[in-house]
Amino acid sequence: MSNAREVILDRISKALDSPSAPQPQPDYSKPIYARPDLDAVTEFADNFASRKGILIPCANHDQLRIAIGQFLEERQYKHVKVWEPDLAVILTAGNIPFDHTDNDLAAVEAGITFCECIIGRTGSFITTSKQLCGRRLTIYPPTHIVVAYTSQLVDDIGDGLAVVTQRYGDKLPSMIGLVTGASRTADIEKTLVLGAHGPKELVMFLVDDSGLTSADHHGA
Secondary structure, three states, X not given: OHHHHHHHHHHHHHHHHOOOOOOOOOOOOOOOOOOOOOOHHHHHHHHHHHOOOEEEEEOOHHHHHHHHHHXXXXXXXXXXXXXXXXXXXXXXXXXXXXXXXOOOHXXXXXXXXXXXXXXXXXXXXXXXXXXOOOOHHHOXXXXXXXXXXXXXXXXXXXXHHHHHHHHHOOOOOOOEEEEOOOOEEOOOOOOOEEOOOOOOEEEEEEEOOOOOOOOOOOOO
């Protein structure tokens, strides 16, 4: 046993004494993650769907009104909350009923909000406490409905945080949330439970705003 030990120690000693081969230097200019052979919107849609999100594309606000109305009617939702005025204008133009108060949050079935941006690589979106929907409307309702625009699409999480930083400067929101799929946990007996810390279902209406003007981007 002692001979074997001495042999091993001798090899280690020789290895430490010998000069090591130069290691290649990393190329920090190359992206860490390889981009898929997809356009940016398709990449986001695939990643959003892979997190069990429901994505409904809309070509304009007219399609958006119709699509939201049909979705709420199919689900027979009666208690829908909307707190952002620009969203209220869109829904009102489509004769879609909603409640703009913060009463009876325990009974709400769906909350409809905007978001700060959407992230292609992870299929996520960012919300903040600076939005007029606040913190609660992205957490309380069992179904969270997000209206987003293709112009809000960025590549990665760092790009999304840069959008928030540029928008608010030194007055950053007290809450910046990265949402990737519905709320879930497997802490208890490794059984996946949806809606543990927030909505059970995530739905996004993604509007192609390439043809919209700045005047009607977030309105009717």
